[in-house]
Amino acid sequence: xxxxxxxxxxxxxxxxxxxxxxxxxxxxxxxxxxxxxxxxxxxxxxxxxxxxxxxxxxxxxxxxxxxxxxxxxxxxxxxxxxxxxxxxxxxxxxxxxxxxxxxxxxxxxxxxxxxxxxxxxxxxxxxxxxxxxxxxxxxxxxxxxxxxxxxxxxxxxxxxxxxxxxxxxxxxxxxxxxxxxxxxxxxxxxxxxxxxxxxxxxxxxxxxxxxxxxxxxxxxxxxxxxxxxxxxxxxxxxxxxxxxxxxxxxxxxxxxxxxxxxxxxxxxxxxxxxxxxxxxxxxxxxxxxxxxxxxxxxxxxxxxxxxxxxxxxxxxxxxxxxxxxxxxxxxxxxxxxxxxxxxxxxxxxxxxxxxxxxxxxxxxxxxxxxxxxxxxxxxxxxxxxxxxxxxxxxxxxxxxxxxxxxxxxxxxxxxxxxxxxxxxxxxxxxxxxxxxxxxxxxxxxxxxxxxxxxxxxxxxxxxxxxxxxxxxxxxxxxxxxxxxxxxxxxxxxxxxxxxxxxxxxxxxxxxxxxxxxxxxxxxxxxxxxxxxxxxxxxxxxxxxxxxxxxxxxxxxxxxxxxxxxxxxxxxxxxxxxxxxxxxxxxxxxxxxxxxxxxxxxxxxxxxxxxxxxxxxxxxxxxxxxxxxxxxxxxxxxxxxxxxxxxxxxxxxxxxxxxxxxxxxxxxxxxxxxxxxxxxxxxxxxxxxxxxxxxxxxxxxxxxxxxxxxxxxxxxxxx
Ligand code: HDE
Numbered sequence: 001x002x003x004x005x006x007x008x009x010x011x012x013x014x015x016x017x018x019x020x021x022x023x024x025x026x027x028x029x030x031x032x033x034x035x036x037x038x039x040x041x042x043x044x045x046x047x048x049x050x051x052x053x054x055x056x057x058x059x060x061x062x063x064x065x066x067x068x069x070x071x072x073x074x075x076x077x078x079x080x081x082x083x084x085x086x087x088x089x090x091x092x093x094x095x096x097x098x099x100x101x102x103x104x105x106x107x108x109x110x111x112x113x114x115x116x117x118x119x120x121x122x123x124x125x126x127x128x129x130x131x132x133x134x135x136x137x138x139x140x141x142x143x144x145x146x147x148x149x150x151x152x153x154x155x156x157x158x159x160x161x162x163x164x165x166x167x168x169x170x171x172x173x174x175x176x177x178x179x180x181x182x183x184x185x186x187x188x189x190x191x192x193x194x195x196x197x198x199x200x201x202x203x204x205x206x207x208x209x210x211x212x213x214x215x216x217x218x219x220x221x222x223x224x225x226x227x228x229x230x231x232x233x234x235x236x237x238x239x240x241x242x243x244x245x246x247x248x249x250x251x252x253x254x255x256x257x258x259x260x261x262x263x264x265x266x267x268x269x270x271x272x273x274x275x276x277x278x279x280x281x282x283x284x285x286x287x288x289x290x291x292x293x294x295x296x297x298x299x300x301x302x303x304x305x306x307x308x309x310x311x312x313x314x315x316x317x318x319x320x321x322x323x324x325x326x327x328x329x330x331x332x333x334x335x336x337x338x339x340x341x342x343x344x345x346x347x348x349x350x351x352x353x354x355x356x357x358x359x360x361x362x363x364x365x366x367x368x369x370x371x372x373x374x375x376x377x378x379x380x381x382x383x384x385x386x387x388x389x390x391x392x393x394x395x396x397x398x399x400x401x402x403x404x405x406x407x408x409x410x411x412x413x414x415x416x417x418x419x420x421x422x423x424x425x426x427x428x429x430x431x432x433x434x435x436x437x438x439x440x441x442x443x444x445x446x447x448x449x450x451x452x453x454x455x456x457x458x459x460x461x462x463x464x465x466x467x468x469x470x471x472x473x474x475x476x477x478x479x480x481x482x483x484x485x486x487x488x489x490x491x492x493x494x495x496x497x498x499x500x501x502x503x504x505x506x507x508x509x510x511x512x513x514x515x516x517x518x519x520x521x522x523x524x525x526x527x528x529x530x531x532x533x534x535x536x537x538x539x540x541x542x543x544x545x546x547x548x549x550x551x552x553x554x555x556x557x558x559x560x561x562x563x564x565x566x567x568x569x570x571x572x573x574x575x576x577x578x579x580x581x582x583x584x585x586x587x588x589x590x591x592x593x594x595x596x597x598x599x600x601x602x603x604x605x606x607x608x609x610x611x612x613x614x615x616x617x618x619x620x621x622x623x624x625x626x627x628x629x630x631x632x633x634x635x636x637x638x639x640x641x642x643x644x645x646x647x648x649x650x651x652x653x654x655x656x657x658x659x660x661x662x663x664x665x666x667x668x669x670x671x672x673x674x675x676x677x678x679x680x681x682x683x684x685x686x687x688x689x690x691x692x693x694x695x696x697x698x699x700x701x702x703x704x705x706x707x708x709x710x711x712x713x714x715x716x717x718x
Pocket of ligand 1: 075076077078081115116117133134135136149150151156160161162164222223224225339340341357358360361364365366368369
């Protein structure tokens, strides 16, 4: 039995609820959809065995018709996703701030279903696209479903929902030839964002390594908008939501991302699935930044502006609970595809703010499900239905499942004694926070939303030199793919407002000069408005740099679920393999034995070790670290160019490498020529050099994720 099944002996309430719809074909007859047993599922009904097929073959017709209708429209954004079940538990009651039931009792486990996604690519596109990742959590609370539909980046490209279709049209493949797939590196995207200075802050994040995560399990999550907590007394506190992964926040290199896309475009999906199957459950802490109602205007940015974050230096993140994902879905379509998230699914104790992006989202999500899932009854689909009781007077529509009894379907009624009846607030009835609004109806943007550059600069200043270099490289790559020179140059003018060094470095890589500031940054100015009213302003932010914004200040040291390749061949020293494997697996790492073919390798003492992947089927980029065990196998591997290539690439991508005793194989690699032999260990190369290998040092090296200093020597031909 798989570890994940074993630990799920006590399924949570949502899992029990899903049991109503689970179907098992084991030990059952094959039937039609009408329950008629099928005798022959291999041949259609024909007039003679070479004859034409007969229309009356209801078995053939039913099977083909169903097949013809198997696809539904993919999501217009976030089409490619992977999901898992789990639970959430709060550490201490949040009663002071919110009456939300799932945030009261540390003993209550609330079932969750979480879907991670890329944004721009189609459903079958690669996991490793440079893109924002969706991080959508459905809490099945006792008071109804609460959806926190967030991303792995805390800000967004645009400030107003009315720009969303434009943004997405610009980033999706270009409409005339549907190129490129799952990539923002093309003219229309950069044309749009270079005319929209409000995108600048988010672009900095999207060009950082956050947009190429090592794993979905190693990403932060953010609710982005300011929301409200409302307590039992009706008092409101502004709140920003965070998910902090316990494995830390880590990315891959861009070279790696591109190669992973070719080698295993399901890399993230597989990684999530395997970790859960192996019982290495992904975990996140739930964090909140709380801002008192009276502090709404005390910042040098507007907390309603979704292109701004609240620096943790100003308002620390309070970690209030933990989410654990411990079960893979039973069926991808039924669960991951049909799940319908909606930021408008809230529960008493949580409420919206007037963030104009959030307000627009509140319309979009139901609307899109009507199209995607085919009608207004998508809440009845098993993965979407709440565990809280659900009774109302909504009726009928496509694919209605519920059989509502009685003759009343209206409120008020006397014929059914007023049932179902309204809940008092004290009985859990939802009441909106009575925010006072007294305003003119205008189609305008608040002046407090106009500083588009200061937080982009804050983000850049908060990065370590390696991270800054990656951002420069990413802009250079993306803009280098832009064909229209004016767009590249226009974008450089924007980058120059963020950081002069950034703009200059990208300009040098593109072979152009940084232009003078343009007369007009913002091209989205209403026709009869003074353009200056929309031009970006710059405040003097109180926070100049914030450690929390850098991935280098995240969790390190944990090697759980890291994939380590053992480069083996016949003659390998079995004891070396065994000792290292034990040391790594004890810390939760996943060891894969690589061999010349997919069968097994013979050890020096005549035993055999099964091979997980052959050099033919595996690739360096899908591993976090490499080990070359002792033994004659090393001589054999010298004749395996792929094995040498794997090590070269591992070195290029700054990963930990360990090699035992007579490791002449390392000497065959290109990096051996350039590596500083005196500081091997500091560079993440654990080399035993005749002594027995230091397994602890290797564990520590893997826990450091990468040895970025090696990037300086980017002359590995791999
Ligand atoms: Fe979404 N978004 N979005 N979005 N979004 C959708 O809803 C939309 C935005 C996010 O795994 C769609 O069910 C508008 C911000 C995630 O199923 C659609 C605007 C954030 C997912 C939609 C935004 C998100 C979606 C497409 C601007 C981060 C995937 C399919 C006003 C806070 C959920 C669907 C899943 C999906 C609209 C902006 C996150 C069309 C109009 C900001 C994680 O309704």
